Amino acid sequence: MRVVIAEDLFLLREGLIRLLEAYGFEVAAATDNGADFLAAVRKGGCDVAVVDVRLPPTFTDEGLRAALTARAEFPGLPVLVVSQYVEQLYARELLADGAGAVGYLLKDRVLDGAQFTDAVTRVARGGTAMDPEVIARLLARNAAPEGPVGRLSPREREVLELMAEGRSNAAIAARLVVTERAVAKHTASIFTKLGLQPSDDDNRRVLAVLAHLGR
Amino acid sequence: MSGYPAPDVIWYSPEERLPPPGGRHRGVGGHLRALVHAAGFLGLLLAGVVLLALTAGPVVVGGILLLHLFVHMHGQLPWPQDRADVLGVLASLACYGAVLPAALLAVRRLALRTSRLSARWCGVTIHQAYVPRPAGRHPDSSWLGYRKRLNWLLGDPATWRALAWLAVNAVAGLMLLLVPLLSVGAGIVAFIIPGINAFPGFAEGAVPRPAFPGNTSPVLLLIGVGMVAAGTMLAPLTLRGYAGLARWVLAPSAQAELQLRVAHLARTRSETLDTGAAELRRIERDLHDGAQARLVAMGLTLDAAGRLIDADPAAARALLYEARDASAKALTELRDLVRGIHPPVLADRGLADAVRALALDSPLPVQVTGTLPGRPPAPVESAAYFAVSELLANVAKHARAETAAVDLRHELGALRIMVRDDGCGGADPGRGSGLRGIERRLAAFDGVLVVSSPPGGPTEAVLEVPCALS
Numbered sequence: 137m138r139v140v141i142a143e144d145l146f147l148l149r150e151g152l153i154r155l156l157e158a159y160g161f162e163v164a165a166a167t168d169n170g171a172d173f174l175a176a177v178r179k180g181g182c183d184v185a186v187v188d189v190r191l192p193p194t195f196t197d198e199g200l201r202a203a204l205t206a207r208a209e210f211p212g213l214p215v216l217v218v219s220q221y222v223e224q225l226y227a228r229e230l231l232a233d234g235a236g237a238v239g240y241l242l243k244d245r246v247l248d249g250a251q252f253t254d255a256v257t258r259v260a261r262g263g264t265a266m267d268p269e270v271i272a273r274l275l276a277r278n279a280a281p282e283g284p285v286g287r288l289s290p291r292e293r294e295v296l297e298l299m300a301e302g303r304s305n306a307a308i309a310a311r312l313v314v315t316e317r318a319v320a321k322h323t324a325s326i327f328t329k330l331g332l333q334p335s336d337d338d339n340r341r342v343l344a345v346l347a348h349l350g351r
Numbered sequence: 352m353s354g355y356p357a358p359d360v361i362w363y364s365p366e367e368r369l370p371p372p373g374g375r376h377r378g379v380g381g382h383l384r385a386l387v388h389a390a391g392f393l394g395l396l397l398a399g400v401v402l403l404a405l406t407a408g409p410v411v412v413g414g415i416l417l418l419h420l421f422v423h424m425h426g427q428l429p430w431p432q433d434r435a436d437v438l439g440v441l442a443s444l445a446c447y448g449a450v451l452p453a454a455l456l457a458v459r460r461l462a463l464r465t466s467r468l469s470a471r472w473c474g475v476t477i478h479q480a481y482v483p484r485p486a487g488r489h490p491d492s493s494w495l496g497y498r499k500r501l502n503w504l505l506g507d508p509a510t511w512r513a514l515a516w517l518a519v520n521a522v523a524g525l526m527l528l529l530v531p532l533l534s535v536g537a538g539i540v541a542f543i544i545p546g547i548n549a550f551p552g553f554a555e556g557a558v559p560r561p562a563f564p565g566n567t568s569p570v571l572l573l574i575g576v577g578m579v580a581a582g583t584m585l586a587p588l589t590l591r592g593y594a595g596l597a598r599w600v601l602a603p604s605a606q607a608e609l610q611l612r613v614a615h616l617a618r619t620r621s622e623t624l625d626t627g628a629a630e631l632r633r634i635e636r637d638l639h640d641g642a643q644a645r646l647v648a649m650g651l652t653l654d655a656a657g658r659l660i661d662a663d664p665a666a667a668r669a670l671l672y673e674a675r676d677a678s679a680k681a682l683t684e685l686r687d688l689v690r691g692i693h694p695p696v697l698a699d700r701g702l703a704d705a706v707r708a709l710a711l712d713s714p715l716p717v718q719v720t721g722t723l724p725g726r727p728p729a730p731v732e733s734a735a736y737f738a739v740s741e742l743l744a745n746v747a748k749h750a751r752a753e754t755a756a757v758d759l760r761h762e763l764g765a766l767r768i769m770v771r772d773d774g775c776g777g778a779d780p781g782r783g784s785g786l787r788g789i790e791r792r793l794a795a796f797d798g799v800l801v802v803s804s805p806p807g808g809p810t811e812a813v814l815e816v817p818c819a820l821s
């Protein structure tokens with residue numbers, strides 16, 4: 137799988153390259169600013185992009201904007217945005233086109249190589265990878281006890297969190313140490329309580345849940 | 352407990368939310384309105400006179416008794432007969448002391464009312480500068496609280512200006528107002544009504560015919576109409592004169608204004624320096640106890656792992672994971688610290704989007720409206736951001752609200768942000784440190800926070816900071 141990286145800090149860029157290559161990815165280009173990143177993407181042959189939010193020359197949200205531009209030019213281009221901090225505002229903007237194949241993670245998650253590369257793969261395959269912190273804040277907003285999320289059982293809430301992060305039933309089952317059947321049961325119940333149409337497609341399902349929570 | 356002192360001058364200039372002066376009393380309708388407004392000012396004036404009489408009552412009684420006492424003492428009369436007088440003097444003094452602060456406050460309120468109305472009705476703006484009221488009651492003794500209140504009232508030049516206005520108003524102001532009002536009133540009552548009555552067959556004799564020269568209906572009517580017309584014509588002019596008089600008496604002198612301004616600047620500057628220093632200390636402590644300590648621990652763990660790696664690879668691996676977790680914790684702490692110093696989203700996107708981000712993080716739905724056509728200066732932006740953050744935190748913590756709304760705009764040379772909730776109300780800067788902290792922080796930029804929060808709600812907080820956008 138070919139990855140294009142945009143990260144301005146040398147150490148972190150090298151670290152990312154080393155990590156991705158160790159897990160069998162091929163790094164097609166490693167850039168340190170938005171313009172070079174866009175040029176590398178336009179050259180084609182990129183399966184997934186990993187982009188830092190803050191890039192030169194502005195050192196503001198240059199990377200995020202480059203990622204959004206790239207996705208506007210190549211609809212559905214898998215993009216994983218990483219940042220020193222996460223904002224729901226940015227998560228919304230990334231999810232806004234409803235096409236999926238996006239990720240938004242804290243840079244801290246790089247520390248767990250297996251989890252991080254799992255997220256990269258998921259995004260590359262059209263899935264979603266949202267940082268637990270984004271999800272936690274999203275759920276906090278929906279936490280009213282009379283609201284649909286407030287009526288979920290604690291176990292269902294756990295499942296919902298993992299599902300909203302973008303994990304598959306199998307991954308959720310492994311994480312919670314239960315069977316996949318049990319997870320499927322919880323998922324069905326969650327969808328009923330939230331008033332959503334159930335869906336077999338994992339990617340669609342995540343987007344529906346995120347859209348529902350982010351209203 | 353109020354953590355911080357209140358700002359030391361409240362600037363109030365009534366023109367800010369009003370149409371530009373001039374052109375208020377044009378046309379027939381305008382002239383009639385001027386008459387109504389003159390009557391309104393007259394009402395305020397009478398209220399002032401009544402107030403003066405009520406306040407002066409105890410003084411007059413006390414004075415008479417004192418005189419009585421004085422005469423008696425010089426008449427060498429025995430003491431016991433004067434005891435009642437002495438008591439009377441003391442009682443009137445006590446009575447006077449008790450009502451004094453309330454009366455002074457009322458006088459100030461009348462003056463403020465006058466300046467607001469002269470802006471609204473006559474387009475004459477009268478700037479006000481008040482020394483703000485000291486916080487609530489004195490915790491230890493009501494006597495000290497009373498002294499504090501009285502000192503505040505007597506020490507504020509605005510009080511003396513208001514008193515002067517009461518006197519000037521009762522004489523010169525009254526005369527100005529009476530010109531149009533009397534002219535119209537007398538024209539109607541003394542000439543037009545009798546004039547109409549004088550027509551044969553028109554309720555003959557219902558009103559006695561006044562004995563004016565040329566006592567025939569047409570002449571009477573003519574005089575009456577002339578007087579009404581003259582009064583109406585003059586009304587806008589006298590009204591402007593009246594407002595000008597009010598401005599002359601009520602507006603602080605340039606020197607007084609400068610004095611207040613210097614005091615204000617000195618206070619806010621030293622507060623800003625104090626806050627800055629306190630903030631740096633907090634950051635130092637957070638780093639020292641948080642990230643730094645974790646990095647030390649991480650170093651130790653890694654060292655231990657290095658020593659174990661050959662003898663016990665499994666244990667070494669466990670230690671390495673431990674070090675990794677410690678680094679994740681350090682990162683989280685640093686992130687929170689940075690958020691508290693200068694939120695990245697504010698740096699990235701500016702105030703409007705940063706406020707949107709705050710709204711998204713709030714546990715209740717917050718609607719954000721308005722835009723800013725540019726960016727305020729960075730320190731203003733940051734102060735406004737933390738103000739909104741605190742206000743939204745208050746809504747979540749105290750208001751028991753269903754929804755909240757934030758509106759931001761830049762108008763009349765000032766950044767203006769409103770935060771409103773439909774909660775239980777009762778917000779009181781005196782009861783916490785958050786609202787006072789906002790006031791203090793905004794004061795450094797000449798900004799103000801106005802909170803309206805009646806019991807039962809809704810709460811509306813508006814902050815305004817004069818600044819230009821870039």
Ligand SMILES: Nc1ncnc2c1ncn2[C@@H]1O[C@H](COP(=O)(O)OP(=O)(O)O)[C@@H](O)[C@H]1O
Binds near residue numbers: 782
């Ligand atoms: N939006 C609000 N609705 C109702 N009450 C409020 C609101 N904001 C503040 N208050 C009340 O005013 C007091 C002062 O608020 P603040 O100065 O922010 O202090 P703190 O939040 O630290 O208690 C609070 O203790 C609370 O009782």
Ligand SMILES: [Mg+2]
Binds near residue numbers: 741744745783784786
């Ligand atoms: Mg507070």
